[in-house]
């Protein structure tokens with residue numbers, strides 16, 4: 001069991017701790033919900049544990065499919081052990097159904113099903129509000145090595161296949177999700193951060209009920225109730 005040391009970094013939803021092993025970190029999932037770059041914020045008791053549990057489950061599923069992530073093990077309700085990674089400031093979003101920013105940006109109708117999954121890249125930069133970028137920007141700005149970027153896109157589409165099928169078996173539609181990547185201690189590229197209802201859109205296949213963070217973003221209902229419904233179905 002690794003020993004927890006100093007805080008390396010505190011974000012909006014997580015605290016990252018160093019451990020006695022320089023290659024390993026502990027992620028502590030907070031009970032804080034934020035949206036719109038932290039403009040909207042609330043403390044929701046139990047949210048951290050739900051996201052840690054759901055994220056751990058998803059990382060285990062991906063591991064079984066041979067997809068590399070930083071996940072090592074779930075340590076407790078709110079904490080997981082991960083490999084330390086050099087994070088690339090790029091968010092890779094995959095969309096199966098139009099929702100969120102793609103509706104505002106390009107005029108798609110919410111709920112429109114895409115002919116094929118759409119991959120989008122965003123520059124992770126709070127001051128600039130995570131703008132949409134293309135491959136050429138990533139190359140010019142050295143956000144990630146270009147051969148890694150190709151791998152990241154490919155992996156994101158594979159994750160989409162795996163998770164879309166997985167959620168569909170539980171009566172849930174995977175609308176879209178965001179992944180982050182980094183260079184792991186062994187030099188390879190893997191998924192980092194979390195994969196939780198904070199970073200995915202999940203709709204009940206029958207009723208269309210939104211079960212993800214959009215409940216909080218747009219006051220659609222109790223956030224925790226949505227997350228609990230997701231966890232109940234997938235575990």
Ligand code: TMP
Nearest residue numbers: 099100101102176177178198199200201
């Ligand atoms: P978007 O429609 O707002 O661009 O979001 C696309 C997906 O990315 C959605 O599943 C929510 C997720 N997401 C994050 O994980 N972090 C963010 O900061 C934003 C804006 C979206």
Ligand code: ASP
Nearest residue numbers: 012034035036037038039
């Ligand atoms: N993750 C961002 C925030 O916490 C934006 C969002 O998810 O809507 O502010």
